[in-house]
Amino acid sequence: MYHGSCLCGAVKLSVDAKLSPVELCHCTKCRKFSGHIGATTEVPLLSVKIEGEDAITWFASSSKARRGFCSKCGTSLFFDPIDKQKHQWIGIYMGVFEQPTHVELAQHIFVAEKGDYYEIQDALPKNEY
Secondary structure, three states: OEEEEOOOOOOEEEEOOOOOOEEEEOOHHHHHHHOOOEEEEEEEHHHEEEEOHHHEEEEEOOOOEEEEEEOOOOOEEEEEEOOOOOOOEEEEEHHHEOOOOOOOEEEEEOHHHOOOOOOOOOOOOEOOO
């Protein structure tokens, strides 16, 4: 069982499933939403329990996904695909989890959109999109 919360504690979550390896997303939307790159894990939607759902604000960032954040402190929390018939998972930003998580980085995605102020220097797979 994994536990986490937003910065102010208004939103608390628990995950009763293994966290997937972390994807580092460099797309413009993740960078704007998180303030840098998006570091997320994907878990089955039904494995997530949330306290304080009333403090979550959802923003439809595209026709394919919405992003959830704490309306009180602004913490980036979720990346949620809209098509639930096709996707039964939710992405959770790694920064919300209490340590240790025991997960590893898997890959970089959307590197074609990365910021110009940093270089990717590790040996992880790098996917243009």
